[in-house]
Amino acid sequence: MAFARLSAILALALAATNVQAAATTAKKVTCPTGQQTANAACCALFPVVDLIQTQLFDGAECGEEAHSALRLSFHDAIGFSIHGGKGGGADGSILAFADQETIFHANGGIDEITDGQTPIWQQTNLTAGDFVHLAAAVGTANCPGAPRLEFKFGRPAPKAPAPDKTIPEPTDSVSSILARFADAGFSPAEAVALLASHTVAAADVVDPNIPGTPFDSTPFTFDSQIFLEVLLKGRLFPGKNNASAPGEVLSPLAGEMRLQSDFAISQDPRTACFWQAMVDDQLLMMAAFKASMAKLQVLGQDTSKLVDCSDVVPVPKPFTQQIKYPATFSKKDVQIACPILPFPNLATVAGPAPTVPPVPGS
Numbered sequence: 062m063a064f065a066r067l068s069a070i071l072a073l074a075l076a077a078t079n080v081q082a083a084a085t086t087a088k089k090v091t092c093p094t095g096q097q098t099a100n101a102a103c104c105a106l107f108p109v110v111d112l113i114q115t116q117l118f119d120g121a122e123c124g125e126e127a128h129s130a131l132r133l134s135f136h137d138a139i140g141f142s143i144h145g146g147k148g149g150g151a152d153g154s155i156l157a158f159a160d161q162e163t164i165f166h167a168n169g170g171i172d173e174i175t176d177g178q179t180p181i182w183q184q185t186n187l188t189a190g191d192f193v194h195l196a197a198a199v200g201t202a203n204c205p206g207a208p209r210l211e212f213k214f215g216r217p218a219p220k221a222p223a224p225d226k227t228i229p230e231p232t233d234s235v236s237s238i239l240a241r242f243a244d245a246g247f248s249p250a251e252a253v254a255l256l257a258s259h260t261v262a263a264a265d266v267v268d269p270n271i272p273g274t275p276f277d278s279t280p281f282t283f284d285s286q287i288f289l290e291v292l293l294k295g296r297l298f299p300g301k302n303n304a305s306a307p308g309e310v311l312s313p314l315a316g317e318m319r320l321q322s323d324f325a326i327s328q329d330p331r332t333a334c335f336w337q338a339m340v341d342d343q344l345l346m347m348a349a350f351k352a353s354m355a356k357l358q359v360l361g362q363d364t365s366k367l368v369d370c371s372d373v374v375p376v377p378k379p380f381t382q383q384i385k386y387p388a389t390f391s392k393k394d395v396q397i398a399c400p401i402l403p404f405p406n407l408a409t410v411a412g413p414a415p416t417v418p419p420v421p422g423s
């Protein structure tokens with residue numbers, strides 16, 4: 062068991078180097094707009110990327126809309142089963158059939174981003190699937206430290222809305238979450254890798270009294286802080302007068318929310334080592350997230366018919382520092398659930414324990 066886990070972690074680390082080497086030196090075409098790409102069919106996307114950055118992401122910010130665009134790509138794609146009968150996957154049905162999919166309980170708050178994307182999508186000639194998954198790749202690229210996600214172009218229009226009950230909820234057990242991911246084709250390691258997304262995330266509807274409550278202290282940076290902070294001993298709820306809501310558990314910091322599902326996954330023997338391995342391993346996290354997102358964003362698609370337009374995705378700024386414990390915290394506060402891996406030595410931010418400010422709405 063221990064060896065199986067470690068070798069899976071190692072395989073992810075090796076994938077990191079392969080991903081970088083795959084950025085080949087293939088011949089490029091120069092588009093009418095001046096940018097270069099490996100395939101002329103991708104030229105049509107550069108103006109769309111500019112449109113998305115200006116109109117949706119307030120000028121290339123890693124703000125609420127970028128965060129929500131990433132969440133939207135997950136909620137769209139996960140409506141899929143490798144056994145069939147659960148929707149078209151990464152087909153943009155969540156945007157094209159927003160009136161039906163946004164009513165699902167797990168899609169609480171999603172209408173804000175579908176409402177935001179629809180008028181911009183309609184200015185383009187892209188299918189809903191291409192638009193949703195391009196917007197997610199571009200939004201993620203606005204967050205320093207993120208990997209440059211792939212983008213495959215040419216999804217057909219979605220045929221129907223995805224059925225309800227395909228999207229995991231924070232109140233779900235680890236077994237049911239892992240079963241849902243497995244049904245969509247993802248291993249426990251891949252599920253944990255996808256949860257790196259919660260490093261650029263905040264909740265609006267878990268506790269509707271405190272919209273924009275972040276999951277870690279650095280919601281504008283794609284660092285591994287989420288993987289550290291979810292392991293810290295919980296002390297309070299961010300709600301008014303320490304009030305809690307279903308789906309959250311005690312968080313270590315004022316103003317921060319911890320999802321019950323993130324905490325359970327960090328502690329479960331099936332996933333704890335994958336979780337802990339991400340702490341302060343920026344390159345492992347980037348590579349694992351990139352690989353799992355590449356899979357997620359083409360779920361249900363015939364990839365032989367898609368064109369690789371990854372080079373239209375902006376190159377994210379790097380994050381090269383070591384992460385730190387929030388002020389007043391140290392190793393003694395870590396709830397270690399993976400005894401077979403060493404825990405990294407990290408410095409602590411100086412000063413009193415912080416109150417994490419909310420992520421501003423649009």
Ligand code: HEM
Nearest residue numbers: 128129132135170229230231255258262263264265266267
């Ligand atoms: C175990 C599976 C997951 C559960 C239970 C879960 C649950 C949640 C919940 C409850 C929220 C807050 C929603 C709100 O109140 O506004 C949220 C936010 C978010 N989730 Fe997840 N999530 C999961 C997996 C994922 C995955 C796989 C991704 C992407 C790859 C993702 C990306 C995000 C992002 C980016 C946000 C922040 C949205 C924003 O700030 O506007 N989540 N998630």
Ligand SMILES: *[C@@H]1O[C@H](CO)[C@@H](O)[C@H](O)[C@H]1NC(C)=O
Nearest residue numbers: 105106108109184185186187
């Ligand atoms: C959309 O396609 C039409 C017809 O092919 C074309 O005239 C128009 O310029 C395209 N619009 C964009 C934004 O690419």
Ligand SMILES: *[C@@H]1O[C@H](CO)[C@@H](O)[C@H](O)[C@H]1NC(C)=O
Nearest residue numbers: 296297298302303304305311
């Ligand atoms: C908040 O409430 C929880 C129980 O619901 C309790 O364990 C914790 O000590 C409280 N924290 C504060 C700071 O009041």
